[in-house]
Amino acid sequence: MIFDNLKILFHQGKQYIPDVTTVEVPGIFRGRPVISREPVDGEQLAALCPTGALTASPVTIDLGKCTFCGECAHRFPEKVRFTKDYHLSTNVRERLVIREGEDRPVEVDPTQVRREVHRLLGRSLKLRQVSAAGDNSAEWELNAANNVQFDMSRFGIEFVASPRHADGVVITGPISENMAEPLQICYEAVPEPKIVVLAGTDAISGGIYAGSPALNRNFTERYAPDLYIAGNPPHPLTVINGLLDLTRKKG
């Protein structure tokens, strides 16, 4: 029995990703888009976007609204190109807006991070996740962030069961009216100082559900988010890098 166990362990080889900040993701991952200066019919381009994340003139893409469907790049490949850059988290909402002719990373601005975040949460971060009408894709990727490959807990970042044990909440989903009260109760149960993280397009802007009468997004106006993690759903590497940048990057 023990030999069978050891054999299985041996057959797994090395699974963990040694450097989560630089590893390349496989395939044609749709990460941070780059918009060229190529002249195109901006109105036609913007009309393609299912969530109104694209503006026509100048051409910009708001990653807080973008569902990463890739339709703009599919129809206007010379204008929009999605790179494999999974660093898509920031604490400044405007930084999620990608502009024409710019190719610069989406980053956390360390000067805008509250001091206690660095001081108290830099080495150990416990988070309470709240799915507020999330479609179970962002939740899925948050779970994957803790599997043996991405292994987020090696950085001292973990999801915990009780809000009393947490240093903040990670919200997924566009926040339904029916989840507004449970979310509020959960947030209030987290001791100070605490952070608010919005994970995924639905949480950041409502995504494809924006404007639905079944939502109640007052929470996002009441409490200033500390981190926006873009993606539909966010890739586990986007999540891990975002949380690390927020808590460890010093200004």
Place this chain on the structure above:
Amino acid sequence: MDFISIKNNSALPLASVPELDYHTFFEVNTSLMRGDPGRHCATLHGIPEKERVRLLCAIADDATGEIHLSTSVVSRDQVLRSMAGEVPACERFEREIHENFGISYTGHPWLKPVRYPFDRADRSQEIASYPFYSMESDELHEVGVGPIHAGVIEPGHFRFICNGEQILHLEIQLGFQHRGVEALFLRQQGVLQQVMLAEGIAGDTVAGHTTAHSMVREALAGVDAGEGAAFSRTMALELERMAIHTGDMAALCTDVAYQLGSAVFGRLRTPLVNFFQEWGGNRLGKGLIRPGRNQFPFTPQLGTRLSAILDAYERDFEEMSAMLFNLPSALSRFERTGVVSREDLLSIGAVGMAARMGGLTRDIRSSHPSLWYPSLAHQPVVKHHGDVYSRVQIRRDEIRQSMHHVRQLLEQIPDTVESRILPEIMAPGRLALSLVEGWRGEICHCALTGPHGELRHYKVKDPSFHNWMALALAVRNNEISDFPICNKSFNLSYCGHDL
């Protein structure tokens, strides 16, 4: 005729569906369902027509591969005879009709709220004051769990009535995930917007729901997306099943504290979801399936790559499975835990894997086949004990079967690059219905066009709509500490139910 029979994924004028008085509607549909377990209700819902409501019932006939449709127009203040009194499987459909339109029923066990939608008939009903079943006794106590759970999962409330450690009764309250998806289908008429809504119905069943949506949209537009698209969809459906089943086996190992199984199955899911990313740019298959189009044609290069991934996967999967299925400490937790009888599954109308694990052969891939399934000659995997062990076994066996299907598909990669532009405007006054076997089971999408060819009505049924009741029954007389494995062994969708 009292009903009209159509094939899966087809459209017809709404006017050609027989409109019956409610009494006949009741008799026709209940007698169809009572006669034969192979005939079950795929959907029963209301379509608002000014002051009145048109009820639409679709009975899927597994033996003939047909879907029998009939309608009945009723007024909102009418009190109807409940079909659930005769066929309990209709119970939740009628609750939904009651909640949405205020229509009352006689002979229904309890017309409880289903999901507290924003447009419910009675706005005074609040999710915080759900009418739970309760028992008065000094011997019993209640345990409330949720809506927010201990792990990173979706919200829902579980209310247990326990006698010591033993569960007498579980009631599951849902609705927290309601985003108004069906109404959004009508507000957002763009083809791309609508398929994105379909992607989000249940983000763990992207291939299932986008395929059903695409088939409905194409049937209404009278467009065939071509064999390349059909191939991609079949491939995506089977890969999705493999990936999720693998993840579920990891989670089941976690819930019996078997660390090795949890880690190994957990990491085995990664190459499968990463293949989705290599193919279509997203680990969950978002962006892959589009109505009328084959957005990411499956190339022979992808085939070679997938073949290598499967070979590596199979070795490690079989090694780990052999270990798990011979491990007494795991088996003793799985066996005879959370049993649901075949009779109960039949009466609540269970579908998909949750039906097949208890001896009920329900599988749209064989009963109402479309896409490439006819050529795969799919035979449903059926288990008979209805316990957690059966649900673990069925996952292992379905993973093997899907792998076999995928390998067969890999030998027939079509060499086509056709792409059709789907018209935004469809033929007016037509009804279309699609049934797709997602990894959880039968997904039903039903759409109706209005006088200008726009979508006038959209109705989604996730298999979880039926199967949540199976979980509630499974945990009876079990220890409350076994609830997590019972729950995980079904792995039902909250958002797919709440819409």
